[in-house]
Amino acid sequence: MIALTIDAIIAIGIVWLALQTVRGANVFSAIIMFIVFGLIMSLAWARLHAPDLALAEAAIGAGITGALLLVTWRRVHVLEGRTPQVGMAARSLWLTLPTALAAALLIASLGWVALTLPAEPATAGELAWQRLPEMGVSNPVTGVLLGFRAYDTLLEMAVLLAAWLGARVVASELRPGALPGPAHEEVPLVGALLSLVVPISLLVAVYLLQAGGSAPGGAFQGGAVLAAGGVLLCLTGRLESADQTSLIERIVLILGLAVFSSVGLMMLPLGEPMLAMPGVWAIYLIETALLLSIALTLVLLFAAAPGLRRSS
Amino acid sequence: MSATATIYLLTAAAVFGIGVYGLLQARQILRQLLAINLMGGAIFLLLITLGGGAEGPPDPVPQAMVLTGIVIAVSATAFALALLVKLQDATGSSDLDPPDAE
Amino acid sequence: MNLQEVVATALLLSGCFFYIAGTVGLLRFPDVFSRLHALTKADNLGLLLICGGLAVQQGSPRIAGLLLVIWLLGLLAATVSCHLIARRALQMTDPEQRP
Incomplete structure (x- = not known):
């Protein structure tokens, strides 16, 4: 029960941060929101029993990508003589929202189908677990x-x-x-x-x-x-x-x-x-x-x- | 299908949709890059959720693939950012459709 | 629940309270300097309490030592970044309006 609450909090946090990334008032705050999104994602990886991914997401996904984005923002910002636009001018909302909803629906149905399929007997992962001692690493x-x-x-x-x-x-x-x-x-x-x-x-x-x-x-x-x-x-x-x-x-x-x-x-x-x-x-x-x-x-x-x- | 898997599946779908929306309606290229990275992160989340990470022993193959994917995402983002700086230097604007052209 | 878990939970919860307090300060204070003040003080103490709670929960001296190093590194990072932000903010304010 507690685990489910934590999962729900992480999930809500991830979605809210993604929303803030695309709807940030200026590019700088969007980049910061993206960095925090990466950090909360690494919590999600930890919850999904993927500690290697949690380390990699925090270091590469949030850290290095964030540094790259910020330094490029600064370079572009400095090169731009005039004040940068807010960039929220929407191209026809009637086009973008249904496309986004269709994309989300696609992913959700893809995942639902894949998760409700009967489990395969010998997946690559199980083979990897069985033959892991050959590699010498645990x-x-x-x-x-x-x-x-x-x-x-x-x-x-x-x-x-x-x-x-x-x-x-x-x-x-x-x-x-x-x-x-x-x-x-x-x-x-x-x-x-x-x-x-x-x-x-x-x-x-x-x-x-x-x-x-x-x-x-x-x-x-x-x-x-x-x-x-x-x-x-x-x-x-x-x-x-x-x-x-x-x-x-x-x-x-x-x-x-x-x-x-x-x-x-x-x-x-x-x-x-x-x-x-x-x-x-x-x-x-x-x-x-x-x-x-x-x-x-x-x-x-x-x-x-x-x-x-x-x-x- | 456990509850944890459902939660993360819905999260991945939502973030992917948000990324698509952000990509389509952003005018500045940096925002588009952020949206693409969001979409990538959502797909990684989907892959690991499908890999049975929510229950049982974790499947190492999708984890290795997503690790590869994270590194490739940062490579592609870095190259795109270099292109963006070049575009800014060459044309004086970092938007795809500068308002003066309309 | 034995004594170890009770103490650990109490430490973790009070650490969370301090983090919430720091975040409220970040959201409600008027200018950069007071926000920095609230953020760094409350967050460092909150980090100490959370590390302490985790150390009590694990019960191993090695992990407690590692968590102490984590807290010290977090303290160092927070100190330097707070100093840099405050310095920059000071440079960007008019001389008449400086606190």
Whole structure:
């Protein structure tokens, strides 16, 4: 009974926050509402027995996405000379409301049909649970991510890299000076905060990485926490944009893909299929490379720069 | 179908509908991006609810897929935001239909 | 319900009360500075009570230590962001209207 009340409160909160996101008076408050929406969603993930997702949603969905949205809002806001419009001018309400209702009805009926179907005897999930000991990790999500569905994770890293490459190509055509840098004056407390928080974010990232084998965690959550530390450094002016991507940055950016593919090809001469893991050490090696790549890619996406350097 | 699953299913449907409404009636591109992310979040919620997360041992395959989906959503959003800044720089406006053009 | 659960529930409920008080302050106070005051003071205390309640509920010293670190980090984050917001708000107000 109490659990149902909590679920109802979370559900009402999620729907209300979504409404505030689309009907916010200005874009800034809409973005803030979206960030809080992500945080309440991670509560929903916790309720649905998905702690890995709760960590990922809080770190990536709410944290990194929120930071990206806010920094882009600031750039667009500053570039715009005139006052921005409220943007609530509706295109024919008769068109939008029925479409939205039809979409909601579609999702609801889809879910209802799928939930009332008789359960399949041998789903992929049950197979994953049964064959999990082969992977050597006891966290089933890590086993699925890096073992049974390793292709998806490999190509997901390719998507992340492609997004950064695309952003880099687009950003390289901007007029010089189009992107305002961070406005930072030396505030006394910030230095103390950074000296505490950035090492802690590194510690938490590495902990999440190694805990991903047996507890909720993994490379993505760790990479997002490390990226959050990097974003803090960019925001406070400790890291600046550089015009070129340095060699180390290039190596780290493709490290995830490179290590993943090489380990995946290792077993081919022995007759195993591609991306078969030679042992549990391979999973941890790949996850370490993924953590570094993800963190650097996310920080570079935030800074909208080809590279970073320490500010003088 | 348990009560928890029903609650989250209805939530996913409602948020998806709100996202569609927001996408269709927003004039500024940032709002459209927010609406698209709302729709994505709603679909993730639907996937996990369908995966039996509400009762019994959790199914790890949809959880892994939604984790992948969250990372891909942030990649796509980041690229779209870069495009938005470029659009703003090139045309001086971040709306799709600036009022002067009408 | 034994003593441990009663104490834990009492701590959690009082933590929730302080959070509600801070939110009411956020909604009802007239300007940025008083809102910041209500928010950070009430929320930090509420976080301490909630962490204390969770620690009592779990009953393990390791978890209590971790929750203490969580509270300290939350305190640090709230302090610095409150300072930054207040500083910016001060810069944006007219010199005559400053409190």
